[in-house]
Amino acid sequence: MKRLPKYTPAEVRNDPYGFTYKEMSEVIGENEAKALYEELYKQLPRKKNLSMLVKNICKSSDTEKYVYELKDNKYIETVFIKRRDGGTVCVSTQVGCPVGCIFCESGRNGFVRNLTSSEIVQQIILLRRKVNRIVFMGMGEPLFNYDNLIKAIHILRDRYGLNFPTDGITISTVVFCPK
Numbered sequence: 001m002k003r004l005p006k007y008t009p010a011e012v013r014n015d016p017y018g019f020t021y022k023e024m025s026e027v028i029g030e031n032e033a034k035a036l037y038e039e040l041y042k043q044l045p046r047k048k049n050l051s052m053l054v055k056n057i058c059k060s061s062d063t064e065k066y067v068y069e070l071k072d073n074k075y076i077e078t079v080f081i082k083r084r085d086g087g088t089v090c091v092s093t094q095v096g097c098p099v100g101c102i103f104c105e106s107g108r109n110g111f112v113r114n115l116t117s118s119e120i121v122q123q124i125i126l127l128r129r130k131v132n133r134i135v136f137m138g139m140g141e142p143l144f145n146y147d148n149l150i151k152a153i154h155i156l157r158d159r160y161g162l163n164f165p166t167d168g169i170t171i172s173t174v175v176f177c178p179k
C-alpha cells in the first residue's frame, strides 16, 4: 500500500524552508520541488517564502549581529563572524532559554518556545553571506529542541539545496548525560 505524505501541498508551499527535497517532492512532485528548491537556495530570498524578517543588524569590524522578527512577533539573534574566505554563523534554536546560565542574557527571561526547523534554516539564508561553518550556540539549548534541530541539519545538508558539509556543523550544548 502506498504511504501517504505526512504534509499537505499548502503546508509545503507556505513554509518551504522546513522541508528536505525528498519530503517536498513526495508532496508536490519532483518538477515543482526542483523549481522551488532552486528558488530557495540558488536565488535571493523572496518574501513569499519567508516566515521571518531581518529587523536590525549591528556591525563591528569582524562580527555582524542580526536580529530577526518571527511571525508571532518574537525576536531571536544570529551572529555572523567574518573569516578571510567567508564566515562562521552562530544560530539560535529557541526563543529564550530554559537553562538560565548566570552569565547569559538569553536565558534571563526564561523559555518562550522552540524554533521550527524552517526558522533555524532561514537564519542562515537571510544572511546572504558565504558561510563556511555553522555553530548551534545562539539563543537556546539546541538539544532541548532536538527534533527540529536534526531536521534543520538534514535540510542544510541536502545536496539539492545548500549541500552544507557535515564537518562544518557544530552543536554546542550544556546538557550532560546522567551516569
Ligand code: SF4
Pocket: 097, 098, 099, 100, 101, 104, 105, 106, 107, 138, 139, 140, 141, 174
Ligand atoms: S544554555 Fe546557552 S543560551 Fe541557554 S542560558 Fe546557557 S549559555 Fe545562555
